[in-house]
Amino acid sequence: MYARVRTASLYGLESREVHVEVDVGNGLPSFSVVGLANQSIREAKERIHAAIDHCGYRFPQKRITVNLSPANRKKEGSHFDLPIAAGLLISTGQIVPEGEALIDTAMIGELTLDGRLEPIEGALPLVIGMQRRGVRKVVLPIGNCREAESVKGMVLYPAETLLQAGEHITGFRRIAPVAACGSPPNAKEEAVPDFCDIRGQEMVKRAAVVAAAGAHGMLMVGPPGVGKTMVGKRIPGIMPSLTDQEKLDITQIYSIAGLLDPAMPVVARRPFRAPHHSLSSAAMTGGGSRPRPGEISLAHHGVLFLDELPEFSRQTLDTLRQPMEEGCVTISRVQDTLTFPARFVLVAAMNPCRCGYYGDPVKPCTCTETDRLKYAGKVSGPLLDRIDLHIGMERMVYGDIDAEREIKAGKSSHALRDEVEEANMRQKQRYSSLSIEFNAQLPPDKIGTFCRLNDSCRKLVKDAFSRWSLSARAYHRLLRVARTVADLSGSASITEDHILEALGYRVPDMSRMRGL
Amino acid sequence: MDPVLAYVWLSCCSNLNRRTKKFLVELFNGAESIYGSSDSELEGCLEVYCEDARQRKRWGFHLDRNLEDARNCMTRASAMGAWLMHYDSPEYPALLREIADPPMVLYGLGDPSLLLRRGIAVVGTRRASSYGRWAAFQIAARIAECGTPVISGMAEGIDAEAHAGCLSKGTGTIAVLGTGIEHCFPASNRKLYRQIRQEGLILSEFKPEERGYASYFPLRNRVISGLSSAVVVVEGAEKSGSMITAGLAAEQGRDVFAVPGNINQPNSAGVNRLIYDGAYPITDLDTAAAALGLSSQRDQRLRESLSAEEMRVMDIVKREGMISRESLCTQAGIAAASVASLVTILELKGLLQTSGTKIVVAK
Numbered sequence: 001m002y003a004r005v006r007t008a009s010l011y012g013l014e015s016r017e018v019h020v021e022v023d024v025g026n027g028l029p030s031f032s033v034v035g036l037a038n039q040s041i042r043e044a045k046e047r048i049h050a051a052i053d054h055c056g057y058r059f060p061q062k063r064i065t066v067n068l069s070p071a072n073r074k075k076e077g078s079h080f081d082l083p084i085a086a087g088l089l090i091s092t093g094q095i096v097p098e099g100e101a102l103i104d105t106a107m108i109g110e111l112t113l114d115g116r117l118e119p120i121e122g123a124l125p126l127v128i129g130m131q132r133r134g135v136r137k138v139v140l141p142i143g144n145c146r147e148a149e150s151v152k153g154m155v156l157y158p159a160e161t162l163l164q165a166g167e168h169i170t171g172f173r174r175i176a177p178v179a180a181c182g183s184p185p186n187a188k189e190e191a192v193p194d195f196c197d198i199r200g201q202e203m204v205k206r207a208a209v210v211a212a213a214g215a216h217g218m219l220m221v222g223p224p225g226v227g228k229t230m231v232g233k234r235i236p237g238i239m240p241s242l243t244d245q246e247k248l249d250i251t252q253i254y255s256i257a258g259l260l261d262p263a264m265p266v267v268a269r270r271p272f273r274a275p276h277h278s279l280s281s282a283a284m285t286g287g288g289s290r291p292r293p294g295e296i297s298l299a300h301h302g303v304l305f306l307d308e309l310p311e312f313s314r315q316t317l318d319t320l321r322q323p324m325e326e327g328c329v330t331i332s333r334v335q336d337t338l339t340f341p342a343r344f345v346l347v348a349a350m351n352p353c354r355c356g357y358y359g360d361p362v363k364p365c366t367c368t369e370t371d372r373l374k375y376a377g378k379v380s381g382p383l384l385d386r387i388d389l390h391i392g393m394e395r396m397v398y399g400d401i402d403a404e405r406e407i408k409a410g411k412s413s414h415a416l417r418d419e420v421e422e423a424n425m426r427q428k429q430r431y432s433s434l435s436i437e438f439n440a441q442l443p444p445d446k447i448g449t450f451c452r453l454n455d456s457c458r459k460l461v462k463d464a465f466s467r468w469s470l471s472a473r474a475y476h477r478l479l480r481v482a483r484t485v486a487d488l489s490g491s492a493s494i495t496e497d498h499i500l501e502a503l504g505y506r507v508p509d510m511s512r513m514r515g516l
Numbered sequence: 517m518d519p520v521l522a523y524v525w526l527s528c529c530s531n532l533n534r535r536t537k538k539f540l541v542e543l544f545n546g547a548e549s550i551y552g553s554s555d556s557e558l559e560g561c562l563e564v565y566c567e568d569a570r571q572r573k574r575w576g577f578h579l580d581r582n583l584e585d586a587r588n589c590m591t592r593a594s595a596m597g598a599w600l601m602h603y604d605s606p607e608y609p610a611l612l613r614e615i616a617d618p619p620m621v622l623y624g625l626g627d628p629s630l631l632l633r634r635g636i637a638v639v640g641t642r643r644a645s646s647y648g649r650w651a652a653f654q655i656a657a658r659i660a661e662c663g664t665p666v667i668s669g670m671a672e673g674i675d676a677e678a679h680a681g682c683l684s685k686g687t688g689t690i691a692v693l694g695t696g697i698e699h700c701f702p703a704s705n706r707k708l709y710r711q712i713r714q715e716g717l718i719l720s721e722f723k724p725e726e727r728g729y730a731s732y733f734p735l736r737n738r739v740i741s742g743l744s745s746a747v748v749v750v751e752g753a754e755k756s757g758s759m760i761t762a763g764l765a766a767e768q769g770r771d772v773f774a775v776p777g778n779i780n781q782p783n784s785a786g787v788n789r790l791i792y793d794g795a796y797p798i799t800d801l802d803t804a805a806a807a808l809g810l811s812s813q814r815d816q817r818l819r820e821s822l823s824a825e826e827m828r829v830m831d832i833v834k835r836e837g838m839i840s841r842e843s844l845c846t847q848a849g850i851a852a853a854s855v856a857s858l859v860t861i862l863e864l865k866g867l868l869q870t871s872g873t874k875i876v877v878a879k
């Protein structure tokens with residue numbers, strides 16, 4: 001006998017339709033799964049056998065063939081347990097679906113040995129894909145129900161056990177449907193660290209505002225303890241609030257990575273990822289034998305913070321190039337090419353030299369000139385060239401000057417975020433017909449249109465160019481940053497002041513240190 | 517008699533060479549007296565000059581007193597809006613008067629006041645490399661920044677770049693032609709000719725309608741170096757016009773500067789030899805500017821043009837010696853965004869120098 005159950009499989013974030021076909025026929029008892037199923041699916045037999053027994057059904061001692069169609073694509077995931085088990089029970093007549101119950105219903109879920117349905121990873125993207133294909137109903141583990149509520153128009157049937165699912169299919173005891181409302185559950189916005197915690201450091205705070213407003217990458221160079229990590233942590237807090245779609249995007253990624261909190265399975269604030277510099281390229285991008293979202297995808301719509309930038313391996317840093325340019329990462333495998341989104345704001349930090357104290361007003365630097373240049377050279381030119389804002393930080397010296405004047409606490413994150421959101425609004429208007437959102441994403445061919453310069457600005461840029469031997473890429477960076485600075489000051493056109501400030505964020509010339 | 521006419525007549529006399537003319541003018545105290553004197557009187561005075569003796573013996577000494585040619589030149593000049601300056605007039609450049617063989621008359625189009633300022637010549641080959649062009653432009657621009665005019669010959673190649681570099685900084689440039697002022701040679705520099713006529717000064721010692729002869733160009737080169745306080749040779753082959761200019765400059769007691777070039781390039785063989793022979797090598801723009809006596813003027817001009825906020829930043833940096841942008845922010849009480857733009861503009865003006873977070877006053 002034959003049965004067919006609808007389910008889906010994940011390829012990166014994309015979910016594709018899979019039909020589980022179960023055929024039970026005469027012959028020596030065997031159980032084989034075909035259709036390029038991976039190891040975890042082939043192990044399903046043991047789980048299904050035990051689960052079926054526990055639920056009071058009977059595992060047939062016949063020749064069982066399970067086909068996951070289409071047969072030419074690899075399948076993986078533990079969520080095939082339920083559809084295979086259901087298919088098996090239907091094909092042996094132990095469950096008779098009521099009417100056309102299964103036509104537009106899909107099933108996903110992992111089974112435990114005692115027949116319970118375990119929540120799976122990637123439920124959200126799976127269900128999103130189903131909704132796009134017109135599958136209206138899905139039977140899923142109760143632990144994944146909350147997650148899937150964000151998908152508008154779906155009717156969810158959360159089941160706790162295989163038995164419950166079975167009884168629902170036969171119509172004997174229907175599971176109460178949960179209508180997905182379409183918006184992510186309201187997560188209380190957790191407290192994010194605030195900028196007013198940082199005293200002084202007005203220059204880097206301003207740079208942070210520019211970075212957040214235009215989604216520009218930023219590199220902070222300064223001695224240990226000056227506050228680089230503190231600043232990095234506070235940047236997500238001044239970026240504009242997430243839209244519903246963005247929350248959905250991030251939640252999908254975290255769902256696949258298995259990082260969602262079951263109690264509140266939605267990511268409602270901008271991620272801040274700070275991987276240690278010993279991480280591998282695979283961990284950064286998401287490659288490896290089993291492609292999963294890497295740090296860059298986990299930082300999607302948020303901040304990727306790389307502390308001690310020179311300590312990262314060249315290879316690892318090199319992998320950042322594609323995502324920084326295209327906003328996604330493509331992982332190629334023999335059978336498939338997977339694409340994970342990875343649009344993040346890169347915030348990096350490093351010391352000025354190996355000992356960390358070059359330029360410090362008090363502590364002497366113990367590095368030779370060669371050491372220093374070598375250390376600076378550890379970060380590749382191409383990567384530095386892709387970072388829009390370069391800012392140096394110094395330790396505050398509390399000497400006589402500051403005895404009279406107490407350093408006031410700066411503006412709060414709330415106030416800074418207001419500035420950022422205003423600038424953001426201008427960008428939204430400007431790019432409404434394009435697929436980009438922020439000034440930092442402007443491709444070179446559009447820069448001419450949106451970053452027009454008047455004659456005096458052009459002359460200024462020309463002067464700067466000859467004085468500092470800037471490159472063409474530096475020119476584009478300059479215009480993008482100037483555009484953001486102009487947006488922050490509420491100006492429709494770029495003026496000389498904006499260009500001058502943007503020039504202040506250029507890559508510093510580390511070689512000409514004569515006399516300093 | 518109109519002194520201008522007298523000098524124009526004198527300049528048109530082909531029997532006498534320029535040294536002789538200068539000698540006579542000094543002796544007779546002006547061209548009018550020369551015109552008024554008889555041939556025998558003049559011959560008597562010229563016995564001192566052996567060089568002319570052979571010529572005299574060959575042609576017989578007679579100066580044609582016909583003024584038609586001279587009047588013609590004057591008419592043609594005024595027809596195109598040019599002015600004339602003669603050897604004895606107060607506006608005649610002092611430096612030029614001192615050379616052994618100065619022009620008796622200068623025809624000019626443009627601003628004569630440029631001649632009152634100290635000028636520096638930038639000359640070089642017609643067949644310039646891209647490096648040579650860049651160097652000529654940059655050096656000329658640097659000179660022009662202080663308000664010092666650049667003098668050159670409006671030839672293609674180095675000369676053209678030098679004129680362009682000077683004009684780019686808003687300072688008038690002086691072009692000394694190897695033809696009469698009516699002609700633009702080479703024709704490819706027509707646009708430059710027009711620009712210099714408007715924003716600078718075009719000079720020629722030749723009759724306005726005179727086309728160029730090969731011999732006129734070395735003659736013109738002596739005027740270029742004669743007008744300048746220093747001569748910069750950018751690129752030139754061993755036996756080139758630029759080397760002649762350098763030689764003349766040395767004779768006239770002017771400082772000669774040369775831009776070193778690749779040793780495998782024929783065009784740089786001349787300049788490299790100049791350096792070998794003692795010309796000052798230009799290794800970077802700032803030291804060269806100092807050697808040319810320029811920086812002080814430039815800083816003066818720049819400092820006068822600063823805004824109140826810029827002055828405040830400069831004062832604080834001078835007081836502290838070395839300071840970071842952050843401290844500037846605190847001490848000056850200016851917002852971070854403004855500090856960034858103020859420091860950058862002062863850097864571009866060459867008054868500050870930064871490295872990493874450190875800011876110092878530029879030397």
